[in-house]
Amino acid sequence: MAIVGLLAIFGLQYVWLVNTYKLAKESIQFRSNEVFKDASMQELFHRMEELKAELKKKYAVQDTIVGVKVELDNDHDVAESGILNDNANQWLMSNMYVSIQEAVVKKYEVSVSLADLDSIYRANLLMEGIDAEVVCCITDSSGNILKSSRALWMRGNDMLKTRLYPTNCKRTENLQAFIVNPYWVIFQKMTLLLIATVIMMILIIGCIVYQIRIIARQNKIAKIREDFSYALIHDMKTPISSILMGIQILETGKLDTRPEKRAKLFHILKDESEHLLALTEKVLTLSKLENHQLNLFREMLSLRSMLDDLIEKFSAKADKPVHFSLALEAETVVADGEFLKEAISNLIDNAIKYSGASVAITISSFCKPDGAVVIKVKDNGFGIPLKDQSRIFEKYERASATERSRKGGASGFGLGLNYVFRVAEAHGGTVEVESIEGEYSEFSLSLPQKEFLDSVEEK
Known part of the structure; x- marks a missing residue:
């Protein structure tokens, strides 16, 4: 159900993005047409201003008037060539534009400057917030390119085209512009939407x-x-x-x-x-211990006395030879005697269970520079695979229990090491394991002392 729901969301998001893309493309298409119409008019007036300056210089007169005769033809082709010919004003402006373009070319022999039109069109697009590469062209009535401002390779849908703007009444020549990289422009307009979509998809997939x-x-x-x-x-x-x-x-x-x-x-x-x-x-x-409801009674304990009791207990009850050796640099430790003894007992019990026919257990202790006492229990047993070492302190975890059982060990049900971990945690300490499969396992129980000793000194 979750996967079906996710696919449905992807489908709806896809439809939304496609429709938004179409709307953005239509908007850019409409604006590019309007901007190109204005740009072509600006280029025409710029051409007439240059012509005026040239005539003024040529005939050495103070003022020169460039005049053109505009004939408004109600011919069907001319009417259809206008932009949005749905009212009289638009029809009039369209025909005036075509007539002026034709008169300037015929009377003064000044053709359209595609380079100027290119610059004007691009500048006007930038003012509209559209940063795009453009190419302006002169085409025939079928849209075939006769001349362009620079080299242009037709790539079909890769370019966005404006409408044809005729420069003569017979529409044998028309102005048209191409936006070379429309997809980039469209995606720029959809940036916030795309970012929101990506964030939403990441959140949905994450959930x-x-x-x-x-x-x-x-x-x-x-x-x-x-x-x-x-x-x-x-x-x-x-x-x-x-x-x-x-x-x-x-x-x-x-x-x-x-x-x-x-x-x-x-x-x-x-x-x-x-x-x-x-x-x-x-x-x-x-x-x-998990619910932090157990109150510890900490006191100064003799490690040697505690370990002697445990050694005597396990030596008597073990069903195989067990050899213990002690190396105690720290003879005392501040802890709850009952829980610490049970935790060490669990480590010794595991060492005996998960070992071969003969067991050698070394128990050592020392003080760290920060005052914490570290108690280590090392055996010569089966060892723990590296992939299981990160999970052995979890509750009910029985890492490699089946394999150990085949070697003569007991499977258990995963309380012993979790108990050791919880006791260390309750004392504010840690427990770590170092093991090589088939060689040994060594558990290090670190118990901080400074906090308790400082409280005793204050009292």
Whole structure:
């Protein structure tokens, strides 16, 4: 519908431009005829003035009168040769003009000066706001050029012609002018319209493209939500099934006499319940972080103590060998301990998930010149393709998840890195990634300290 509407608008705009072009061309045609008629009269009077000056010099007299005899012929051909012969005045002026032209040529043998007519006509057109190249000609009754002010190549519709203005009563010779570049003149008259049309078309096309992008984005979001819902339900299904199964076993009382297995089952139920709770809390926390509704409690934290706890946790629960190494130049950091610990936990968890049979994780920290603390988590995993690195922090984004799953990693459903991004953003910091596919991934979490430390000093 949008494309059909756009085509309809283009069609209407095209019709409008064509009609406007025709009107502009007709206007220029009419004005050029009127201006050429006046220019030919001016050239005639200029010729008579030159003749008068020449006679005055020739006969050495103070005053000279150039006289011509005008005969008004009511011949049909002469009447038809006039311009707009719909009233007596126009008929009279037309016949007077033709008679004067013929008398000057016959009596004084002074022909039309096409060069002067050319200059006068062009100057008069400029006064009318028409800047055009013109050529004036003498033609026969059929419009064939007998003489021109300069070389002229007939190009059909490429030139705009004036009407024929006869110079004798038999119309064997006529004056006519050509505007060589009428299209340029017409487009000059339509400049504002063309600019407005281009701007309107750009706006319309921009709106259509924007609309299509919104539709495409909505479809993408709908697909992402569908995938996320499936992944979330799938991830929740296992702990829920385990909890239900454990409850059913406990209800039977079969483990009442076997305390060791009963305790182990309770431990499994607790772990699965914590898994579900952590999952729901992460979703709720992300929602609050996105809406800026979560209040952070910043305090001075010991990075080494926090990282030791995380290393102990992941070393115990990992199902493959994991080697941790620490290189801490900055031992303390100002942040919300709960959220920072969860963010680093997500980075470590991803490093283990998206790695091979053996994992080497290096965690380092240092202070930047501006006082910000940078925490880096580097692994020797599968790496992230360059084309995916700009999207991995988006919510529900699972860049290369399928390929990683084939290599032994977990697909997940795109909350971990978005959580890290939101936590960094809430602290006024940033998170960046550097990765080479097949070699390593390194995430850098930068947390500013100056603002908090300055507030503490003020207190």
